Amino acid sequence: xxxxxxxxxxxxxxxxxxxxxxxxxxxxxxxxxxxxxxxxxxxxxxxxxxxxxxxxxxxxxxxxxxxxxxxxxxxxxxxxxxxxxxxxxxxxxxxxxxxxxxxxxxxxxxxxxxxxxxxxxxxxxxxxxxxxxxxxxxxxxxxxxxxxxxxxxxxxxxxxxxxxxxxxxxxxxxxxxxxxxxxxxxxxxxxxxxxxxxxxxxxxxxxxxxxxxxxxxxxxxxxxxxxxxxxxxxxxxxxxxxxxxxxxxxxxxxxxxxxxxxxxxxxxxxxxxxxxxxxxxxxxxxxxxxxxxxxxxxxxxxxxxxxxxxxxxxxxxxxxxxxxxxxxxxxxxxxxxxxxxxxxxxxxxxxx
Numbered sequence: 001x002x003x004x005x006x007x008x009x010x011x012x013x014x015x016x017x018x019x020x021x022x023x024x025x026x027x028x029x030x031x032x033x034x035x036x037x038x039x040x041x042x043x044x045x046x047x048x049x050x051x052x053x054x055x056x057x058x059x060x061x062x063x064x065x066x067x068x069x070x071x072x073x074x075x076x077x078x079x080x081x082x083x084x085x086x087x088x089x090x091x092x093x094x095x096x097x098x099x100x101x102x103x104x105x106x107x108x109x110x111x112x113x114x115x116x117x118x119x120x121x122x123x124x125x126x127x128x129x130x131x132x133x134x135x136x137x138x139x140x141x142x143x144x145x146x147x148x149x150x151x152x153x154x155x156x157x158x159x160x161x162x163x164x165x166x167x168x169x170x171x172x173x174x175x176x177x178x179x180x181x182x183x184x185x186x187x188x189x190x191x192x193x194x195x196x197x198x199x200x201x202x203x204x205x206x207x208x209x210x211x212x213x214x215x216x217x218x219x220x221x222x223x224x225x226x227x228x229x230x231x232x233x234x235x236x237x238x239x240x241x242x243x244x245x246x247x248x249x250x251x252x253x254x255x256x257x258x259x260x261x262x263x264x265x266x267x268x269x270x271x272x273x274x275x276x277x278x279x280x281x282x283x284x285x286x287x288x289x290x291x292x293x294x295x296x297x298x299x300x301x302x303x304x305x306x307x308x309x310x311x312x313x314x315x316x317x318x319x320x321x322x323x324x325x326x327x328x329x330x331x332x333x334x335x336x337x338x339x340x341x342x343x344x345x346x347x348x349x350x351x352x
Contacts, residue, residue, distance in 0.1 A: 001043060001206055004050035009068075014089040020068035021061040021090070024049040029057035030104070030352055031096040035087060036060070037109025037135075038241055039171070039184070039221065040192075041067030043210035044108075047203070048337050051345060056352065061090050063114070065220040065241070067210055073219035076159075076236070076243030079139075079250035080110070084117035091125070102127035104352055109275060109334065110135050110245055116255040123258045128351050132344075133268045133275050133334050136309040137255065139247035141282050144302050146312040148247060151301045152230040155248035157283040159236025160223030172216040176208045184211045191280070194271045194333035231296050232283055256313045261322035265351050266314060268307075269332030269339065277307050 003009060007024045022042045032052075034045040042060030049058040062069035063083050074082050087105075091097030102125045107115035112134020119126050138148030142158040151157065166182040178185045185208045189195065199207065218224040223240020227233060236246040244250060273280045280286065285303035287295025295301065311326075318324045327347060329340050337344040 018070040034060040035111035041210040065215040071215040097125040139250035156228040156230035158246035161225030161234030163222035256316035263323040267327040
């Protein structure tokens with residue numbers, strides 16, 4: 001894996017696991033922790049980190065089972081708390097995220113839910129949060145309203161069984177080709193960004209390599225599953241990342257009531273195909289457009305209102321005295337820091 005100048009690859013043994021991370025900036029700089037999303041790693045933040053001033057100590061850990069960190073199993077019944085506790089332990093090991101040396105948290109996609117959970121568990125030492133295209137506070141899929149009400153009591157249509165089997169196989173095979181629509185490279189270029197956005201060839205190779213570094217299996221990606229009598233016949237299991245982000249186990253809406261309330265910036269692309277009210281990864285929307293047969297209809301299983309759910313929680317945060325700025329970028333998909341790096345950096349530095 002190549003890295004831009006000024007960014008180094010390091011490891012630290014925390015109280016929870018052996019963590020690989022990228023680092024840039026001065027040791028005494030303002031700490032910023034970048035938390036990646038599903039099927040990615042800290043490598044996706046390296047170019048942004050290299051562009052930051054030396055006065056920023058930028059740190060991008062790989063979550064458990066991703067990148068080069070220890071593939072410790074994921075207990076999905078804790079929602080994203082395994083990841084949140086890992087991030088807190090990572091900060092503790094490096095001496096940041098304390099009252100004396102607070103850290104700023106940046107969370108992308110699932111990472112947005114993780115940093116919200118970090119703050120919801122204990123907001124001590126959190127200076128601010130930048131939520132980049134964050135997943136809904138009520139998890140991914142299977143909910144019908146702004147309050148996160150489930151479509152079915154068993155949370156059918158969420159969890160490990162919702163992952164595309166060929167995509168899972170290609171991840172396990174470390175496939176870096178563009179031979180199919182379900183190859184990791186094709187998924188990244190189609191959904192992580194808004195086409196026709198394209199990466200420089202070497203950079204694209206590095207990102208794809210970091211995607212396929214993921215641990216595949218029941219304890220990791222996508223996790224286990226259970227069958228269901230409800231559409232689309234699969235429900236979440238108890239292990240792995242996709243079950244951890246099922247609303248059955250994941251609910252970080254308590255973030256709205258934390259005290260103290262650090263400032264929040266919510267930044268997202270207007271053309272996001274992953275986290276949106278018309279997500280092409282949400283069974284409710286896929287059923288609505290006829291991509292998955294047997295859809296029980298809008299009254300039973302509507303598309304998840306992901307944006308509305310996030311806005312409702314952040315509105316409650318604001319009503320409780322918190323500062324929230326919402327930034328929507330035109331001509332941008334799921335990755336503002338990759339697609340509009342200068343705008344993203346400016347927003348981050350203003351927050352710091």
